[in-house]
Amino acid sequence: MLAALLAGGVGASAVDPIRSGLDRFAPLSGDVWDTATASVPGTVTTPYGEATVRYDDEGVPTVAADDEASLYFAVGYVHAADRLFQMDLIRRRMRGTLAAAVGQQVESDIFHRRMDFAAAAQANWDLLDGTPTGDAVEAHTAGVNAYRERQPLPLEFQLLGYEPDPWTPVDSMLIEKQITWGLTGDFSTLRRAAIADALGAEAAERIDPRRLDHDSPILREASAGSSSGGGGESADSSDTNQSLGTPHGDGGASGDLAAWLSRFESTDGVGSNSWVVSGEHTESGQPLLANDPHLTLLAPPVWYEMHHELPNRSVSGVTFPGQPFVVIGENDAGAWGFTNAGMDVLDCYEYEIDGERYRYGDEWREFESATETIEVSGGEDREITVRKTVHGPVIERQGRRVGVAWTGLQASRTAEAVRALNRSEGRDEAVDALSRFDQPTQSAVYADREGNTHYHVTGMVPIRRTDGEAVAGDRIFDGSAREGEWPGYTPYGEPDFESDGWIPFEDKPHADNPDLLATANQRVIDDSATEYYLSEGYSAPWRGARIYDLLDQRAAGDDPITHEYSRAVQLDMYDRRAELFVPEILGARSAMGERALPLANDLDGWDYAMDRDSRAALVFALFVDHYRQRTFGPAYEAADLDDSLYPGDWVLLHLDADDPWFTDPPAGEARDRAQVIAAALVDTADEIEREGYETYGDYNVTDIDHPFGLGFLNYPEYPADGSPATVRNIRVESSVGASYRLLARFDGDPSQTVIPGGNDGDYFSDHYADQLRAWADGEYSPLVPSTDGDPSIRFRGGGDRG
Amino acid sequence: MAKVRAETTRQHLYGLQTDPTSRWRATVLAGAVGALLATVHWSGLLVGGALVGLAWPTLRRALVAGLGFGVAVVAVFALELALAGSLSEVLAMGVFGVVPAVVPLVAGPLGAASRGLFPDADGE
Numbered sequence: 028m029l030a031a032l033l034a035g036g037v038g039a040s041a042v043d044p045i046r047s048g049l050d051r052f053a054p055l056s057g058d059v060w061d062t063a064t065a066s067v068p069g070t071v072t073t074p075y076g077e078a079t080v081r082y083d084d085e086g087v088p089t090v091a092a093d094d095e096a097s098l099y100f101a102v103g104y105v106h107a108a109d110r111l112f113q114m115d116l117i118r119r120r121m122r123g124t125l126a127a128a129v130g131q132q133v134e135s136d137i138f139h140r141r142m143d144f145a146a147a148a149q150a151n152w153d154l155l156d157g158t159p160t161g162d163a164v165e166a167h168t169a170g171v172n173a174y175r176e177r178q179p180l181p182l183e184f185q186l187l188g189y190e191p192d193p194w195t196p197v198d199s200m201l202i203e204k205q206i207t208w209g210l211t212g213d214f215s216t217l218r219r220a221a222i223a224d225a226l227g228a229e230a231a232e233r234i235d236p237r238r239l240d241h242d243s244p245i246l247r248e249a250s251a252g253s254s255s256g257g258g259g260e261s262a263d264s265s266d267t268n269q270s271l272g273t274p275h276g277d278g279g280a281s282g283d284l285a286a287w288l289s290r291f292e293s294t295d296g297v298g299s300n301s302w303v304v305s306g307e308h309t310e311s312g313q314p315l316l317a318n319d320p321h322l323t324l325l326a327p328p329v330w331y332e333m334h335h336e337l338p339n340r341s342v343s344g345v346t347f348p349g350q351p352f353v354v355i356g357e358n359d360a361g362a363w364g365f366t367n368a369g370m371d372v373l374d375c376y377e378y379e380i381d382g383e384r385y386r387y388g389d390e391w392r393e394f395e396s397a398t399e400t401i402e403v404s405g406g407e408d409r410e411i412t413v414r415k416t417v418h419g420p421v422i423e424r425q426g427r428r429v430g431v432a433w434t435g436l437q438a439s440r441t442a443e444a445v446r447a448l449n450r451s452e453g454r455d456e457a458v459d460a461l462s463r464f465d466q467p468t469q470s471a472v473y474a475d476r477e478g479n480t481h482y483h484v485t486g487m488v489p490i491r492r493t494d495g496e497a498v499a500g501d502r503i504f505d506g507s508a509r510e511g512e513w514p515g516y517t518p519y520g521e522p523d524f525e526s527d528g529w530i531p532f533e534d535k536p537h538a539d540n541p542d543l544l545a546t547a548n549q550r551v552i553d554d555s556a557t558e559y560y561l562s563e564g565y566s567a568p569w570r571g572a573r574i575y576d577l578l579d580q581r582a583a584g585d586d587p588i589t590h591e592y593s594r595a596v597q598l599d600m601y602d603r604r605a606e607l608f609v610p611e612i613l614g615a616r617s618a619m620g621e622r623a624l625p626l627a628n629d630l631d632g633w634d635y636a637m638d639r640d641s642r643a644a645l646v647f648a649l650f651v652d653h654y655r656q657r658t659f660g661p662a663y664e665a666a667d668l669d670d671s672l673y674p675g676d677w678v679l680l681h682l683d684a685d686d687p688w689f690t691d692p693p694a695g696e697a698r699d700r701a702q703v704i705a706a707a708l709v710d711t712a713d714e715i716e717r718e719g720y721e722t723y724g725d726y727n728v729t730d731i732d733h734p735f736g737l738g739f740l741n742y743p744e745y746p747a748d749g750s751p752a753t754v755r756n757i758r759v760e761s762s763v764g765a766s767y768r769l770l771a772r773f774d775g776d777p778s779q780t781v782i783p784g785g786n787d788g789d790y791f792s793d794h795y796a797d798q799l800r801a802w803a804d805g806e807y808s809p810l811v812p813s814t815d816g817d818p819s820i821r822f823r824g825g826g827d828r829g
Numbered sequence: 830m831a832k833v834r835a836e837t838t839r840q841h842l843y844g845l846q847t848d849p850t851s852r853w854r855a856t857v858l859a860g861a862v863g864a865l866l867a868t869v870h871w872s873g874l875l876v877g878g879a880l881v882g883l884a885w886p887t888l889r890r891a892l893v894a895g896l897g898f899g900v901a902v903v904a905v906f907a908l909e910l911a912l913a914g915s916l917s918e919v920l921a922m923g924v925f926g927v928v929p930a931v932v933p934l935v936a937g938p939l940g941a942a943s944r945g946l947f948p949d950a951d952g953e
Contacts (some may be wrong), residue, residue, distance in 0.1 A: 052907035053871030055864070055930035063915040739922045765877075791915040 047720050051185055059186065061179035062250065062586035063791045065110050072825040074165055075100045079818035085455040086786040086794025090814040091336035092452035092601025095159075096166040098335055101822050102672040106331065107194070108786045110348035112174060114193040114202070116734060117349065121145065121201040121208075126409075127402035128189055133409055136401045138291045141413055142420050144208065146231070146519040147436045154438035154521055156196070160446050164196045165353035172348045183735065183792050194349075202349040203442060205498065206329075206469040207435040210367050210484075214288045216375050217429065218672055220503055221285040225666035226693045234659070234674040234688070237501060237564050244478040244550040246471060246536055277678035286669035297322055297763055298566050299366035300597070300754055301575055303472045303480040310587040311774035314474035317593050318355055318364025322766040323755050326733040326742045326796070327788035330355075330767045334812035335449070341570070342449045343810050345767050345782070352445040355769060357810070359777055360452045361475030362771035366546045369565040370488045371499075374513075376418050376506030377431035386507040387417055391743045394421065403578075418506060419518040422622065434487045437746055438520040441463035446679035454479035461485050462532040465524075470546040478771045482544050484551060485493075485535040487522070488530040488561065489513040499560040532560050542576050547754075565675035569603045569752035571607065590772045594779070598769060598805040599754040605635040605647050608680045612650070612708070615701035623708035625716075626650075637750040638725030644713060648723060648750060652760075653710035655679050657703045658688060664696030676752060684771040724748075729803050730759050731784060742784055742796045745803040755805070779807035843950040846886035855884035860898050863940075864905060867933075875935050880941025886950035888942070895941025899933035906933075909918065 049060045076097035081089045088105045092098035106114065119125045123140035125132040155161040165284035171194040184190060194541035214219045223231035299320040306312040322329045335353060344356015354365050378385040383394055394414040401409040415419040418432040441461040447460035457473045461483050466469070468486030473479075491498050491511040504511035515526025522529075538544055553560060577596045581588050609630050618629050626646045646764035659673050682688055684700040691697060720726050724746030733740035749755035749764075757764035764783065771778040783802040789795035801808070844852045863877015881898040882891030906929060910916040920928045 048928070049932065052925065052928040053867070053874065053932050055868045056871050056873070057929060059925070060906075060910075060919075060929070063919060064909055065935070066913075087917045281840040306835060739918075739925075791913075792920050793914065 031124065031264060033666040038116065046829065047188065051188070058179075059182060060181045060186065062789060064693065065179045067178070069400035071104060071177075071284070071820055071822050072450050073097065073173070074169065074824075075822075078822040080105055080820040080822075081813040081816060081818050083811075083813045085332075085797055085808060086792065087332045087334070087813075088786075088819075089334040089336060089396065089814065091814070093338060095163055095337065097389075099163045100173070101820070102333070102335065102346070102351050102579065103167035103194075104174045104820075105333070106167070106346070106348045107171040107174035108794075109786060110327060111171070111191065112181040113197070113351040113788050114171070115184075115192070117205050118198045118201045119793070120586070121148070121205050123399075123401065124491050126406075127404055130404040130406055130739040133401060133403060133406075135291070136286075137409075137411055138422075140401065140411060140432070141397065142208075142436075143413065143420055143519065144201060144204045144417070145197070148197050148204050150438040150520050151200040151203065151442075152197045154440070155200075155442060158443065160443040161196070162187065163351050163446060164199050164442065167200060168194050168196050171349075173344075181291040181788065182493055183740075186735075186737075198350055198511075199351070202347050203439070203466075204435060206347060206542055207439075207441075210467040210469075211370070211372050211435065212292055212433065213371075213373055213563075214292055214375070215371075215500060216373075216503055217285040217288060219501075219563075222672055222806060223666065225668050226662065232692050233621075233686075234678050235564075236678070239555065239565070239677050240565055241487060241549070241568045241572065242567045243575050244552055245544065245546045245571070246538060246552045246556070247575075259655065263518075266671060282458065284422070284427045284429065287424050288422065289669070289671040297367065298570075298756075300545075300547045300570055300756070301364045301366045301470065301472045302543070302545040302593075302596070303474050304582075304588050304593070305474075305480045305483065305540065305543065306478045307542045308578075308582045308588045311590045311772070312478075313773040314480050315588065315590060315593045316362045316364060316472060316474040316477060316480075316771040317597050317769065318472065318771075319597060319756065319768045320355065320365065320763040321717040321763055322759075324729070324757075324762045324764050324783050326730045326731050326740060326784055327786075328766060328782045328784040330782055331541050332782060332786050334766075336373075336812055336814070341812060343778075343812060344780075348418070348788075350442070350445075352389060352442065352449050354445055355767060357771050358449060358451065358489065358540055359476075361454065361457060361473055361479075362769075362773075362778065363448055363457060363471060363473045364769060365469040365471055365485075367487070367548050368470045368484050368551060369470045369548055369562045370484065370486060371501070371561065371563045372434040372466075372468055372486065372488060374418075374432045374489075374491065374504060374511050375499045376396055376432065376511070378416065378428070378430060378505075379507040380428065385416055388507075388509045392417070393587060407589050409418065415518070416520075429503070431488075432511075432513055432516060432518065433468050434468075434489065434516075434522075437465075437487075437516065437520065437522040439487075440524075441465050450674070453477060457481070458483060470548075470551065472544065472546065474773070480540050480547070481538070482536040482541055483532075484561075487524075487690075488535070488559070489516065490528055490530060490559065492528075497560070497561075501560075501563045530561075534559065536561075543582055545571060545574040545655060547574055547781065562568055567675060569676075570754050570756070572616075573599065573601060575755055590774070590776070590779075594770055594807070596754060598748075600637045600748045600750070602635050602637050602644075602647070602750050602753050604676055604680055604750075604752045605633070605637075606796065608651075609633065609635070611680075612704055615704040618706040619708065620701070622712050625703045626712055627710050637723060637727070637748060637753050637755075639722065639727060639746040641723050642721070643749075644723035645715065645720055645726055646708075648726065649711045649720075650707055651676060651679070653714070654707035657707045657710070660683065662688075662692050679708070727757065729757075729783065730762055730801060731799070732762065734756075740790055740804045742799055743827060745800055745804045748805070765802075769801070769810075770807065771810075777785050777809035777811045780809045780810045839947075843886070843889045844884070846879030846884060852884050854887075856881055856894060859884055860901055863898060863904055866904060871936070873931065874899070874936035875940040877902070878901075878937040879943045881937070882944035885941075885944065888945040888949065889942035890920050891941045892938045895938040896934065897937070898941070899935070901939030902937070905911035906930075 060270040078092035078101035122142045123136040301318040335342040341796035342358045343352040419428040451457040464485040473481040493510040514528030548566035549568040550565040628783035728744040731742040751758040785794040859880035866873025876894040885891040
């Protein structure tokens with residue numbers, strides 16, 4: 028009996044999954060605990076020159092070396108030490124190999140395989156290989172692999188039970204493709220077409236207008252510069268309607284396709300703020316620059332803070348883990364930042380199709396196709412056919428096929444440009460660097476210690492042509508008729524950078540030495556001020572107009588703009604949506620019953636500040652979504668349209684009481700807007716009661732999760748201020764917000780920064796989430812390199828570059 | 830001859846098991862060896878439990894000693910984590926944090942159960 032018990036117990040431990048569980052979780056020997064007890068070694072061999080790493084109190088490393096290769100090897104090493112799993116996850120997502128590691132991500136893998144970002148990244152590397160930038164990337168890659176080979180793998184690898192493949196320069200290029208896709212991968216054309224298809228072109232134009240009526244563009248007085256290229260006629264409603272048809276009998280764009288693709292587009296709310304103020308308006312007489320890019324909030328964060336020290340250069344700011352250079356930050360000469368510009372760099376095409384052929388002009392071409400197998404962890408492998416046309420990948424969904432052209436599918440010089448920014452010694456060199464920042468299209472702001480300021484739209488923007496005439500990209504093109512061609516475009520290859528198919532850098536919206544300029548993803552420039560077609564649609568100007576208001580107000584007064592004032596602007600929580608619509612809610616009180624009325628009264632006298640302690644902010648924040656649902660829900664449901672296609676807040680809150688959406692909706696009976704408002708407030712009251720909310724801070728929390736979905740890896744939840752429409756930005760529903768806050772100054776005091784989380788992606792680290800509370804509370808840390816004291820890591824010669 | 834040698838070994842073992850000082854010395858030594866082995870592979874927890882159990886004169890007391898070995902391993906592991914500054918993080922890991930505490934408490938007595946393959950020492 029005893030022998031049987033012993034044999035059974037010991038035998039069971041030798042069988043999977045018990046054995047592999049013991050291998051990973053047994054105390055003292057379990058692989059999982061290696062990372063809980065390990066520390067980065069004090070000395071690391073390097074095939075390059077010597078380097079040192081000193082960490083500050085927040086785990087932000089200062090990497091110092093005598094030359095670039097030595098520096099970037101060490102940068103790669105610390106990237107891997109702190110973020111290796113995050114880096115691996117990104118490349119898996121972009122290569123379409125996520126399901127092999129985590130299972131259940133087959134749809135994501137299908138999309139990413141079809142887009143073939145990996146081939147685009149390869150093209151990028153082919154362009155950079157052998158250049159000084161390529162050398163830097165190779166040194167960084169060697170550093171990543173040195174850590175990967177020599178040190179315990181991060182906890183996530185142990186939990187999933189796989190080891191990462193060697194890091195490659197192409198993987199670094201994939202990091203760039205990932206952020207580029209996240210910022211410019213936009214299927215607005217398909218979404219708009221799906222809405223028009225379901226509700227009619229007129230209704231679609233009203234609820235999803237291409238331009239929002241406001242007077243706060245980024246460039247308020249300037250023109251876009253000399254315009255020599257052809258502009259583009261926008262598609263009017265009837266054009267759009269025509270494009271929705273099924274011109275060649277193979278099906279038009281459908282709501283299904285648009286809704287499915289929305290899962291892989293930019294996350295809702297991705298945007299950013301930035302501004303520059305020249306010495307003309309500042310207390311010190313030196314410029315100020317501020318930037319806070321709004322990206323998905325993740326554990327660990329998108330950005331990795333660090334300082335790069337070379338004998339003749341000091342660069343501080345944030346890098347993308349997996350890319351060697353500082354993307355946003357400052358060096359000895361100046362500071363720079365980016366916001367999304369909203370340029371239209373993606374077009375969709377439909378074709379006349381015959382089996383595996385599509386018509387392109389006068390000829391029939393075979394789809395370039397390949398069969399690929401998606402490996403699924405814990406499930407059955409999936410086989411898909413990946414097709415491409417002359418324009419790029421073919422996206423397919425339930426029999427619908429759309430060809431996609433996107434500038435990001437080409438090789439880019441962006442890494443070269445960012446390296447040049449790091450090395451720049453003033454505005455002229457910085458602007459020259461920006462001229463090679465091919466993707467993503469961004470609004471770049473720059474200021475230097477000489478007092479210069481600059482704004483420039485960066486990135487390749489195609490000039491589409493049909494029969495030689497420039498056309499707008501706000502429609503689905505007939506690819507078979509060769510509509511909307513992009514001269515110079517080479518998907519998965521090197522584009523013709525000198526082609527006249529791109530808006531010249533000099534012609535892109537820009538401003539030399541602006542005294543005061545603010546960007547928040549709003550319209551860059553009035554369409555009448557440029558002959559080029561730039562964008563299918565910009566973000567609402569809630570934030571942009573507010574920043575301009577605050578800066579204008581101060582500039583017009585007696586008090587100069589100070590660093591502290593710039594900080595107050597970055598943390599401003601005044602919600603212009605509330606300013607616009609709360610009076611409408613209060614005006615509808617006569618239609619309210621006893622459930623809605625108290626909530627409306629909560630809004631009376633409110634200062635429109637989205638403060639965590641405010642009851643009114645809670646009511647308003649929840650109301651907006653219920654009001655959207657009440658306003659558009661019935662018509663969308665009747666038309667079988669996905670709620671991901673709902674209009675944004677600008678359109679919703681600008682619908683007058685006599686708007687046809689209320690008086691003559693596409694589906695259902697006419698409604699009184701006051702009644703809709705009252706009903707939405709009742710819904711709000713129900714939600715507040717159900718969730719037990721008291722104030723805004725009960726709802727508006729730092730809901731920042733690790734991609735794994737394991738509770739202990741998620742960040743703690745702290746109450747936060749701000750909203751999706753305030754300068755102090757957070758969108759809790761989609762976990763988007765200020766992914767980095769930078770306040771750069773040149774008056775001798777240090778610039779200030781903070782990230783939403785911690786610099787170290789190691790769950791066991793003290794720096795896993797140590798900046799999160801400060802971020803939520805609007806606090807910053809000085810951006811100062813650590814140059815004193817013993818280094819934490821010394822890199823000494825002797826390693827193999829392998 | 831071999832029979833005589835085995836009987837002599839058993840007598841030595843019984844002597845060790847019934848003498849309190851020797852028993853505790855052997856237990857500590859066996860526990861240390863087991864813990865050392867457990868840093869290399871989890872089967873060291875079974876071996877450690879078995880060695881500790883051998884130092885005790887009866888199966889019942891061997892099982893208690895095996896459990897004690899398991900508790901000691903958990904304590905050592907907790908100390909290691911605490912020194913590395915990771916203890917609170919491991920405790921927050923839910924089921925993943927419970928596993929390393931449960932495994933020695935099962936493996937120790939399981940290994941010590943091998944003591945039952947031999948008769949109890951005389952006089953116990």
